[in-house]
Amino acid sequence: MVVRERFHGDLKALREKLVEIGNLTEKSMGKSFQALTEKDVEAALTVIDDDYKVNRLEEEINDLAILLIAKQQPVAVDLRRVIVAIKIASDIERMADFSVNIAKSTIRIGKEPLIKPLEHITKMYELATEMLSLSLKSYNDEDILLAKKVAEMDDQVDALYGETIIELLSLAKEKQEALPQITQLLFITRYLERFADHATNVAENVFYLVKGKRYDLNE
Amino acid sequence: MQATKIVTEKNNQKVSKNKELVYETKGLNLWYGETHALKNIDLNIQENEVTAIIGPSGCGKSTYIKTLNRMVELSPIVRTSGEINYRGRNIFDKSYQVEELRTQVGMVFQKPNPFPKSIYDNIAYGPRIHGIRNKKILDEIVEKSLRGAAIWDEVKDRLNQNAYGLSGGQQQRLCIARCLAIEPDVILMDEPTSALDPISTLKVEELVQELKQNFSIIIVTHNMQQAARISDKTAFFLSGEVVEFAETDKIFSNPSDKRTEDYITGRFG
Numbered sequence: 001m002v003v004r005e006r007f008h009g010d011l012k013a014l015r016e017k018l019v020e021i022g023n024l025t026e027k028s029m030g031k032s033f034q035a036l037t038e039k040d041v042e043a044a045l046t047v048i049d050d051d052y053k054v055n056r057l058e059e060e061i062n063d064l065a066i067l068l069i070a071k072q073q074p075v076a077v078d079l080r081r082v083i084v085a086i087k088i089a090s091d092i093e094r095m096a097d098f099s100v101n102i103a104k105s106t107i108r109i110g111k112e113p114l115i116k117p118l119e120h121i122t123k124m125y126e127l128a129t130e131m132l133s134l135s136l137k138s139y140n141d142e143d144i145l146l147a148k149k150v151a152e153m154d155d156q157v158d159a160l161y162g163e164t165i166i167e168l169l170s171l172a173k174e175k176q177e178a179l180p181q182i183t184q185l186l187f188i189t190r191y192l193e194r195f196a197d198h199a200t201n202v203a204e205n206v207f208y209l210v211k212g213k214r215y216d217l218n219e
Numbered sequence: 220m221q222a223t224k225i226v227t228e229k230n231n232q233k234v235s236k237n238k239e240l241v242y243e244t245k246g247l248n249l250w251y252g253e254t255h256a257l258k259n260i261d262l263n264i265q266e267n268e269v270t271a272i273i274g275p276s277g278c279g280k281s282t283y284i285k286t287l288n289r290m291v292e293l294s295p296i297v298r299t300s301g302e303i304n305y306r307g308r309n310i311f312d313k314s315y316q317v318e319e320l321r322t323q324v325g326m327v328f329q330k331p332n333p334f335p336k337s338i339y340d341n342i343a344y345g346p347r348i349h350g351i352r353n354k355k356i357l358d359e360i361v362e363k364s365l366r367g368a369a370i371w372d373e374v375k376d377r378l379n380q381n382a383y384g385l386s387g388g389q390q391q392r393l394c395i396a397r398c399l400a401i402e403p404d405v406i407l408m409d410e411p412t413s414a415l416d417p418i419s420t421l422k423v424e425e426l427v428q429e430l431k432q433n434f435s436i437i438i439v440t441h442n443m444q445q446a447a448r449i450s451d452k453t454a455f456f457l458s459g460e461v462v463e464f465a466e467t468d469k470i471f472s473n474p475s476d477k478r479t480e481d482y483i484t485g486r487f488g
Contacts, residue, residue: 003421006428007448070471071447 151217271446274456331390368396388419
C-alpha cells in the first residue's frame with residue numbers, strides 16, 4: 001500500500017490542471033497571433049471571448065491548492081508543489097491576458113494594411129510560445145535543464161524586442177500618418193516580451209520546485 | 220445558539236438524494252446523572268462517507284459515537300431523550316436488540332485491543348460466534364478481512380502467531396480487520412490512531428478512505444488535521460452541542476461559525 005495515495009493523486013490532478021491551463025494559453029496565443037497576421041477581427045474577438053476559460057481554470061487551481069494546504073498539510077517538496085502551482089497558474093493567466101491584449105490591438109488595427117511585414121515580431125512570437133511550451137514540459141517533467149533553456153531563449157526575445165522597438169520608432173518618424181498602427185505594433189512587441197518573461201518565471205518556479213532554492217533567471 | 224441551528228439545518232437539507240441516510244439523530248439529549256452531556260443534537264450521517272467528529276475534550280464527541288451503538292448504556296447513570304434512527308429504525312426502541320445493532324455497527328477503539336489469541340483466531344472470533352464452523356469459509360473470511368484492512372501481506376505467513384507480537388499499527392489494522400469479518404454496515408472509530416506512530420497513522424487513514432467504498436465510517440478524532448485529511452463531512456462539537464456540521468472542505472477552508480474557526484485555527488480549546 002502506498003501511503004497517502006490519494007493525496008498524491010490530488011497533487012497529480014493539480015499538475016494536470018496546470019498543464020491544461022498552459023495548453024489553453026498556448027492555443028489562445030496561437031489563435032491571437034494568427035488573427036493579427038491574417039487581420040481577422042472575428043478570430044480576434046473569439047480570443048477575447050474565450051479568455052474566461054483560462055481565468056476559471058486559474059480559480060480552480062487556486063481552490064484545489066488551498067484545499068490541499070488546508071486539508072493535507074503538505075510538507076517539503078509536496079508543499080513546494082502546491083505553492084508553485086499557485087504561482088505558475090498566476091503567471092500563465094497573465095500570459096493569456098497578453099494574448100487578449102494582442103487580439104485587442106488586432107481589432108484596433110482593423111482592415112488597414114500592415115505598414116511592414118511582421119518579421120521580428122513573428123520571430124518573437126515563435127520564441128515566446130516555444131518558451132511557454134518548454135516551460136510547461138519542464139514543469140511537468142520537473143526538468144531543470146529544460147527550464148534553463150527557457151531562460152536562455154528569453155535573452156533572444158529581449159534582443160529582438162530592443163531591435164523591434166528601434167525599428168518601429170524610426171518608422172514612426174518617417175510615416176507619421178501610420179502612428180496609430182505603429183503604436184499598436186509597439187504594444188504587441190511589448191506584450192510578447194512580457195509573455196516571454198512570464199514563461200521565464202514559470203521556469204524559475206520549476207527550479208524552486210526541484211531544488212528548493214530561488215533563482216532569478218530574468219537577470 | 221441560533222447560529223448553530225441554522226448551520227446544521229442548512230447542511231441537513233444538503234443531503235444528496237442518491238446516498239441513503241445511515242443514521243438520523245433527532246433532538247438527542249444525554250445526561251450522565253446531572254451532567255447534560257449532549258444537548259439537542261440533530262445530525263444526519265450518510266452512507267459510504269467518512270464523517271468526522273471533532274471538538275475539545277469533554278465536548279461530547281466520544282459520548283455521541285458511543286450512543287450510536289448504545290455502548291453508552293454500559294454506564295448506569297445515563298439517561299437519554301430524543302431519537303437515533305439507524306436505517307430508519309429508532310435504536311432506543313424497546314424492541315431493538317442491542318446485539319442486532321452491534322452486528323451492523325462495528326467499533327474500533329483508541330488503543331488496539333486484539334484478543335490474546337492468534338492472528339487467525341482474532342479474525343475468526345466474530346464469525347464463529349455467528350455460527351460459522353466451516354474451515355474453508357473461515358479461511359476465506361480471514362483472508363478477505365485482512366486484505367480489506369491492508370495487512371494481509373504483512374501477516375499471511377504467520378497467521379497462527381499471537382496477535383500481541385504485532386506492532387501497534389499492525390494491531391490496530393488487525394482490529395479493523397476483526398471488525399470487517401462480521402461484515403458490518405457502519406464502522407465507528409474512536410481516536411483510532413492516537414496511539415500510533417505517524418506512518419502507521421497515515422496507513423490507517425489511507426485504509427479508512429478505501430473502506431468508505433463499502434462501509435459508512437464515523438470517526439472521532441482529537442487530531443483535526445486528520446479529520447481534514449480523511450473525512451467527507453465534519454461535525455464540530457462544543458460543550459455537548461453541534462456548532463457546525465458541513466462538508467469538510469468548507470469547515471477547513473471557510474467555516475460558517477466563528478467558534479469553529481477559532482477552534483480549528485487554535486484560538487481556543
